[in-house]
Amino acid sequence: MSYKMRYMLFFIIDSCIVLSAIFFSYWLLHPTINGYSDKVILVSAVTLLFSHHIAAYFFHLYDRMWSVASVRELLTIGYAVTISIATASLMQYIIKNDIYFRIMAITWMLHIIMIGGSRFLLRVLNDRDSFRNTANLKRVLIVGAGQGGTMLARNLVHAPNPDRMPVVFVDDDLSKQQLKVMNVTVCGTTKDIPGLVAKHGIDEIIIAIPSLGRVGIKSIYESCAVINIPVRVMPSIEDVMTGKVAVNEMKEVQIEDLLGRDEVKLDMIAISNKLTDRVILVTGAGGSIGSEICRQVMNFRPKQLILLGHGENSIYTIHMELQQRSSGFTKLVPIIADIQDRERIFEVVKQYKPDVIYHAAAHKHVPLMEYNPCEAVKNNIFGTKNIAEAAHEFCVGKFVMISTDKAVNPPNVMGATKRIAEMVVQTLAKGSSTNFAAVRFGNVLGSRGSVIPLFKKQIAAGGPVTVTHPDMTRYFMTIPEASRLVLQAGTLGGNGEIFVLDMGEPVKIVDLARNLIHLSGFTEDEIKIVFTGLRPGEKMYEELLNTEEIQEEHVFPGIHIGRANPMLKLELNFLVENLLEMTVEEMKNALLKAANNNNEINRRQVSKV
Helix, strand or coil: CCHHHHHHHHHHHHHHHHHHHHHHHHHHHCCCCCCCCHHHHHHHHHHHHHHHHHHHHHCCCCCCCHHHCCHHHHHHHHHHHHHHHHHHHHHHHHHHCCCCHHHHHHHHHHHHHHHHHHHHHHHHHHCHHHHCCCCCCEEEEEECCCHHHHHHHHHHHHCCCCCEEEEEEECCCHHHCCCEECCEEECCCHHHHHHHHHHHCCCEEEECCCCCHHHHHHHHHHHHHCCCCCEEECCCHHHHHCCCCCCCCCEECCHHHHCCCCCCCCCHHHHHHHHCCCEEEEECCCCHHHHHHHHHHHCCCCCEEEEEECCHHHHHHHHHHHHHHCCCCCEEEEEECCCCCHHHHHHHHHHHCCCEEEECCCCCCHHHHHHCHHHHHHHHHHHHHHHHHHHHHCCCCEEEEEEEHHHCCCCCHHHHHHHHHHHHHHHHHCCCCCEEEEEEECEEECCCCCHHHHHHHHHHCCCCEEECCCCCEECEEEHHHHHHHHHHHCCCCCEEEEEEECCCCCEEHHHHHHHHHHHCCCCCCCCCEEECCCCCCCCCECCCCCCCCCCCCEEECCEEEECCCCCCHHHHHHHHHHHHHCCHHHHHHHHHHHHHHHHHHHHHHHHHC
16 A cells, blocks of 8 residues: 555544544433533534644654554554644634533543544554464474563564464563563463473474673573574564564574683774774784684775685685675785795795784694604794794784694693794793794684584584594684784784683593584484594693793783793794704704793792792
């Protein structure tokens, strides 16, 4: 129906209601009371008709979408009717010096009932879900009976082609128990979910508390996992309001939602001050962490972003991706170079003179480096030494190295080379105009070589999922979270500090495997978990800082700063210069001794304090 036709229809309906209401009131009361004038009633009816349409125009009674009206819209009817009745009453007083109070009171009530009822009928017709065939709809349990849950339930009920039907709410707010939202009852708390699923035949659970955070989502998910029902999360209300997503575009619970801690919020203003309109160089720019650092850096509109990496294809891929996202403000420079090539690295830093270097290039696979210790030394130690000394030589403002929790008490070559690389950076920081820092990560979800992609492939193949040991634990973080920590570290300190994200409690690898199996829609009877034993160089439990390194205070909310001390410069230089002349076994022993003896130095220094 066109706007004009709709306007005229409401105009005619309201005119009939206005005239019939006052004459019906007059007819109802006229036999019982004398003194009423037909002329006054006629004038009142005409006045009422005109004043109603004028009020209706100003209160937009004819151009509102009444099929989705709320109480606020219905209140406007009350305002319009009251004003029109008051105008007609004033006219009565002018004509006869009297007001027919009872007639006007009944007329007011009839107007409210009939005009409001005509609008409410449209809302009833729009809410005709009771006439729909609900047999094929998914039966949904909604967690959260607040603003988000109400919005979701309304959207599901009013959807033109619904695929879900809200059946029951749960909410931990005891004051909401047994109340109805959109005619759906709040039947219990999150602890009651398993029983309610069985009782009401629930097909799907939707978490409609956008502000819940990972801790809350993990708690609810664990209570739902035992009943093997799909769990989804409603998008944030901000995303819905800004039009990024629709209310019913639920996302699957992701494995990162089950880490048991919320993401650390970083100081994006401070980061912006360091990166906007600056020249930034990222080594290992084609890797999981390096590429995400590049994506994050692009958000701050640097003048130039240098993508340095050894792999031609990976650098091409990230370069093409960033070109498509670029607004043209940032100049992207892809550089194919190996950090082991000292001459080439010095040439690049000299040519582009970066303000900030993020050093993400490294060999990181523990078992592979046990078999190839020379490559770990050349890449992780000498490569870091090359890029760090180039930064010092050409007065780069900030240098941030990506390290690992495996550098703490390392029993393996990879961890030992990363700890020595930290010491190279720490030693160089003394007396340099460049601000040097290192950032230690736990395991990064979804990065190349991490357990998540491996588990997903194994699940897709029908299992089994291989876990080394039932008690093995690791710290985990997401790729974007890790990358933002690197950027934040670039705004803090600068005298060889080691920054560590507060990553909460470590997660058992076997629990991660179980959660991923459930998130993929399987049970452990369908996808088996097999324990294969520890691999060469692996630790059962990882640490982010030694006990001796930990400082109680946070340098930034959620970020610790360690007090790890490097070796003496002469000792470190002697070790590095002689590593490649050793046999493989000598090299392994020297690396582990240097990395772990340094921890002993820390312990002695702390004991003195």
